[in-house]
Amino acid sequence: MLENFLAGSFALFSDPFTIGIFVFGVLGGMLFGAIPGVSMLTLAAILLPFTASLTPAQGVMLFAVIYCTGTYGGAITAILFNIPGAPENAPTAFDGYPMTKQGKSGKAVGAAVLCSAIGGVASALVMMAATEPLANWAIRNIGPPEIFALVFFGLAVASSVGGRSIWKGWMSVLLGLIIATIGQDPVGGINRYNFGFTDLAAGIAFVPAILGFFAVSEIFVQAEKKATGKFDAPEVGMSFPSVIELWAHKIAVVRSILVGFFCGILPGIGATLAAFMGYGEAVRWSRNKEEFGKGKLEGVISSETANNAATGAAMIPLLALGLPGGALTAMMVAVFQMHDLEPGPLVFYNSPDLIWVVFAAMFYANLSILVIGLLETKTILYLLKVPFQFLAPMILLLASIGSYIGRGLVLDVIVMFGAGILGFLLRRSGYSIPGIVLGIILGKIGEQNFAQGMQMVHYDLFTYFSRPICALLIAAGAMTLLAGIYKAVASSRNGAGN
Amino acid sequence: MGSLTRAHLVETAAWLAIFVIFFAFSFEFNQPIEIYKFGATGWPRMVLVMLLLATIGNLVYLKNHGSAVQKGRVGIADDEESDADYSDLRTLGKVLGVLATPLIFAMLLKPVGFYFATPFFIAAVILLFGERRVKWVLGITVIIYFILLGLFMVVLNAPLPQGNMSPFYDYSALILTLNNDLQQMW
Numbered sequence: 001m002l003e004n005f006l007a008g009s010f011a012l013f014s015d016p017f018t019i020g021i022f023v024f025g026v027l028g029g030m031l032f033g034a035i036p037g038v039s040m041l042t043l044a045a046i047l048l049p050f051t052a053s054l055t056p057a058q059g060v061m062l063f064a065v066i067y068c069t070g071t072y073g074g075a076i077t078a079i080l081f082n083i084p085g086a087p088e089n090a091p092t093a094f095d096g097y098p099m100t101k102q103g104k105s106g107k108a109v110g111a112a113v114l115c116s117a118i119g120g121v122a123s124a125l126v127m128m129a130a131t132e133p134l135a136n137w138a139i140r141n142i143g144p145p146e147i148f149a150l151v152f153f154g155l156a157v158a159s160s161v162g163g164r165s166i167w168k169g170w171m172s173v174l175l176g177l178i179i180a181t182i183g184q185d186p187v188g189g190i191n192r193y194n195f196g197f198t199d200l201a202a203g204i205a206f207v208p209a210i211l212g213f214f215a216v217s218e219i220f221v222q223a224e225k226k227a228t229g230k231f232d233a234p235e236v237g238m239s240f241p242s243v244i245e246l247w248a249h250k251i252a253v254v255r256s257i258l259v260g261f262f263c264g265i266l267p268g269i270g271a272t273l274a275a276f277m278g279y280g281e282a283v284r285w286s287r288n289k290e291e292f293g294k295g296k297l298e299g300v301i302s303s304e305t306a307n308n309a310a311t312g313a314a315m316i317p318l319l320a321l322g323l324p325g326g327a328l329t330a331m332m333v334a335v336f337q338m339h340d341l342e343p344g345p346l347v348f349y350n351s352p353d354l355i356w357v358v359f360a361a362m363f364y365a366n367l368s369i370l371v372i373g374l375l376e377t378k379t380i381l382y383l384l385k386v387p388f389q390f391l392a393p394m395i396l397l398l399a400s401i402g403s404y405i406g407r408g409l410v411l412d413v414i415v416m417f418g419a420g421i422l423g424f425l426l427r428r429s430g431y432s433i434p435g436i437v438l439g440i441i442l443g444k445i446g447e448q449n450f451a452q453g454m455q456m457v458h459y460d461l462f463t464y465f466s467r468p469i470c471a472l473l474i475a476a477g478a479m480t481l482l483a484g485i486y487k488a489v490a491s492s493r494n495g496a497g498n
Numbered sequence: 499m500g501s502l503t504r505a506h507l508v509e510t511a512a513w514l515a516i517f518v519i520f521f522a523f524s525f526e527f528n529q530p531i532e533i534y535k536f537g538a539t540g541w542p543r544m545v546l547v548m549l550l551l552a553t554i555g556n557l558v559y560l561k562n563h564g565s566a567v568q569k570g571r572v573g574i575a576d577d578e579e580s581d582a583d584y585s586d587l588r589t590l591g592k593v594l595g596v597l598a599t600p601l602i603f604a605m606l607l608k609p610v611g612f613y614f615a616t617p618f619f620i621a622a623v624i625l626l627f628g629e630r631r632v633k634w635v636l637g638i639t640v641i642i643y644f645i646l647l648g649l650f651m652v653v654l655n656a657p658l659p660q661g662n663m664s665p666f667y668d669y670s671a672l673i674l675t676l677n678n679d680l681q682q683m684w
Contacts, residue, residue: 410608
């Protein structure tokens with residue numbers, strides 16, 4: 001492994017043009033992740049056609065680097081503006097934004113930098129050491145029933161955070177699942193809910209939906225505060241977390257690395273569910289559950305460690321099985337195909353150089369988060385000093401461009417602003433925006449794997465429980481769901497909303 | 499009626515409307531799929547029934563507790579609940595203005611194009627957010643417009659909507675020609 005890693009590092013740093021692409025990817029991912037309104041997906045969509053003129057190794061490496069640094073960059077906007085740069089940063093905002101309002105933005109961003117780097121580096125090391133055996137394990141043990149079970153567990157976790165009651169949490173998730181059914185059904189390709197619009201046959205693209213629900217709705221919330229004279233500019237806090245503060249969360253970091261890696265390795269799941277599960281587990285194991293959502297450093301640490309830990313792991317199903325774990329890894333498949341390559345087991349034998357350049361680049365990209373991220377943080381924090389009336393049009397326009405570029409449809413911009421209005425109204429009524437977004441992202445994956453799983457087990461639902469991983473995940477999801485309902489009923493009996 | 503308010507009833511009616519509309523429209527694609535017993539409607543209808551059950555649960559919760567946060571819930575920001583007074587027509591007008599302006603901008607993108615509509619949109623949003631100093635409105639509008647053109651048109655060559663109505667389309671064409679000339683100078 002070490003020999004291959006050194007060879008990959010040499011290939012990466014021996015050519016000035018490849019170094020330039022690496023640096024561009026690191027800075028571009030961080031910048032697009034950290035600008036409210038656009039994300040690493042916007043940059044990746046713009047760059048996709050240009051990768052045709054790069055070598056396959058350079059093209060895939062560029063996207064892998066953007067994936068690592070962009071996942072971290074999205075935490076900055078989540079913490080500073082309550083606008084997650086990507087859905088995987090949504091749980092970061094739960095505690096990160098309250099910390100900003102308390103003048104502790106420096107601590108939150110500092111923790112995000114460090115934990116993203118730790119999660120990413122740990123994930124990259126495991127990826128380098130164990131891609132082939134882990135892929136073989138996944139082939140033998142993970143099938144559609146397990147993926148459906150994990151989606152169910154993830155949605156149960158998402159419903160337990162964010163909404164004002166368990167019912168609102170579930171209604172948010174279910175609304176996301178309904179939105180995800182718009183477009184063709186994943187089994188028979190039959191058009192559903194297009195309401196006469198041909199563009200809707202391809203479904204609701206999730207980038208506009210995410211930008212609308214997160215970025216645009218946040219602008220509307222701030223606009224309402226301005227209109228009612230209740231707008232408070234957040235304070236700039238420059239103090240970083242101390243070593244003692246971070247060391248106190250070492251167990252949360254290790255737990256989130258394991259959660260992130262497990263979620264990342266499963267095809268189609270990716271970093272978003274990892275972040276929710278990392279956050280959910282932090283809440284579950286905490287003695288002070290009621291402090292979450294009010295500016296607890298552990299919330300930021302758990303979410304950011306888990307989502308970056310998923311980045312390396314997500315490369316395993318991509319490279320070993322050819323199955324992307326999210327939007328950006330799906331674009332990587334397109335880069336492979338542009339160069340007449342197919343990701344899958346053969347790529348390890350046909351293009352080992354490419355694989356190790358990508359592995360080495362991801363390792364160094366995660367390390368560079370630590371160095372460049374800390375330097376960048378102090379500059380980025382000054383964004384808070386820009387008056388919001390000047391920041392708002394910039395964010396709205398960047399979001400419009402980010403929505404439009406993916407498919408070149410004005411309808412996507414309209415959908416984004418529609419989602420923004422809907423998100424604003426739902427937030428004001430106590431529903432969970434991250435729950436809706438997770439429902440949209442996991443809806444198609446859940447339906448597809450449920451259908452495949454049912455076909456596999458000849459429609460005998462009890463067969464699901466004869467598969468240990470599947471049974472465990474369904475049981476965990478059901479317990480999370482029942483515990484939430486029990487608490488709601490108990491609080492009804494006691495008359496105890498707080 | 500316990501703690502139920504008119505807002506709670508409107509909220510519940512909206513969810514029930516979503517259930518009814520989506521359930522009714524599911525008959526439009528109620529076709530069998532040879533390889534899949536549950537067909538194209540199985541999954542959406544299952545989700546809709548769960549949504550109906552959750553809506554009923556929510557209504558019972560609202561009746562017992564009103565809008566109070568359920569004990570033990572996490573991840574809820576303190577400022578998520580609006581206490582804006584919408585009986586004040588000025589406040590209502592401002593908020594409706596902010597909600598409508600981006601939607602109007604998006605609908606104008608197809609006929610008018612990004613290049614022409616953007617400066618007006620920037621200025622409108624700055625004004626709606628309460629900035630009244632004309633020099634600042636104009637100055638910031640110009641700065642944001644040229645930053646966006648510089649980044650997305652000149653550096654990244656991103657294709658943006660050009661509009662399909664004259665003279666807006668001609669304006670977009672002029673901007674793109676200028677960009678082309680600039681690129682060739684390099």
